Amino acid sequence: MKINIYYGGRGIIDDPTLYVISQITTVLQELNVKVQQYNLYEQKNGITALPNTLKDADGIILASTVEWFGVGGYMMQFLDACWLYGDKEKIKSIYMAPVVMSTTHGEREGMMSLSAAWEMLGGLPCEGICGYIADTTKLENSSEYSKIIDKKAENIYRTINQKMPVFPASNRAVINKVAVANSIDLTPQESEQLSEYASDDRFVKKQKEDLQELASIFRDKMGQDETTAGNSEEYAKKLQSTFRPVAGINAVFKVLFTDNARLKPVVINVQNSRCTCSAGESGECDVVITTEQRVFEDILDGRITFQRAFMDGSIKMKGDFKLLRSMDQLFGLMEE
Numbered sequence: 001m002k003i004n005i006y007y008g009g010r011g012i013i014d015d016p017t018l019y020v021i022s023q024i025t026t027v028l029q030e031l032n033v034k035v036q037q038y039n040l041y042e043q044k045n046g047i048t049a050l051p052n053t054l055k056d057a058d059g060i061i062l063a064s065t066v067e068w069f070g071v072g073g074y075m076m077q078f079l080d081a082c083w084l085y086g087d088k089e090k091i092k093s094i095y096m097a098p099v100v101m102s103t104t105h106g107e108r109e110g111m112m113s114l115s116a117a118w119e120m121l122g123g124l125p126c127e128g129i130c131g132y133i134a135d136t137t138k139l140e141n142s143s144e145y146s147k148i149i150d151k152k153a154e155n156i157y158r159t160i161n162q163k164m165p166v167f168p169a170s171n172r173a174v175i176n177k178v179a180v181a182n183s184i185d186l187t188p189q190e191s192e193q194l195s196e197y198a199s200d201d202r203f204v205k206k207q208k209e210d211l212q213e214l215a216s217i218f219r220d221k222m223g224q225d226e227t228t229a230g231n232s233e234e235y236a237k238k239l240q241s242t243f244r245p246v247a248g249i250n251a252v253f254k255v256l257f258t259d260n261a262r263l264k265p266v267v268i269n270v271q272n273s274r275c276t277c278s279a280g281e282s283g284e285c286d287v288v289i290t291t292e293q294r295v296f297e298d299i300l301d302g303r304i305t306f307q308r309a310f311m312d313g314s315i316k317m318k319g320d321f322k323l324l325r326s327m328d329q330l331f332g333l334m335e336e
Contacts, residue, residue: 005037008064008075016101016133017065027153040074051086059160063099098128126159232264232279245273251286287319
């Protein structure tokens, strides 16, 4: 069995939906389910191509967070793409479980809107999860909440595995009453956006690498090399000098620079009261941070914190979100 998860939130550290779908993923994998997660905020330039990923899925989970009103624009773009470009015959056999967590209000309305949208597409909605969580730490530390999530995940698996029947809904009648033209007239700009190149992540990545290489060449010609722009060794020394021990933190961090391939990664090894910062590669890391050199220098100069840079999308990370939150405390870079 394969289940796809489409996450429509912004990927911020304290997003309760991320924790819920992470626990659901763990339960499903224990049941030998192949789980593939798509973060729509990372796929925003290729959302129109994502309906193709439904073809090999037995079920899907649509997950989003209500931060002020509704399930968010990324999720609506994905549903629009399913309506315009999705294989309706395939969608008819796909079960969908909505997962909507709210940090303000409106989680039930959000879950109902996702179920209604999937019914209009012709799919099979099943029982989902919704809840109001203002503080993610309460969700993480509650064994009762964990039991609820585990039980819901098992029900989702059972529904899809046994292909349980679903009562027909009036929303499905929309498909028969709303005509969708076989051919869609597009402007030249829209045609370019929907082309195979625009939706090909490898092509886009190659273009970005070429632009970065050109930018590096021009910097060299203008005399702006690493010695004037800063280098990894200097960054490591500055981090080392601002280190403030925090009890109970044992982790290895690595910072990668996306806009300067010549810069070595900065490796930070924190073991309680001891810290070593160096420039170069490392083995296993608990947190990998990717950012631009300019953004990292702003963090070192105290103009922005690690957490705020992550929230506005200036840096990306892989690993334990809690450890990223401690970076500002460890190195005395907290904003006054």
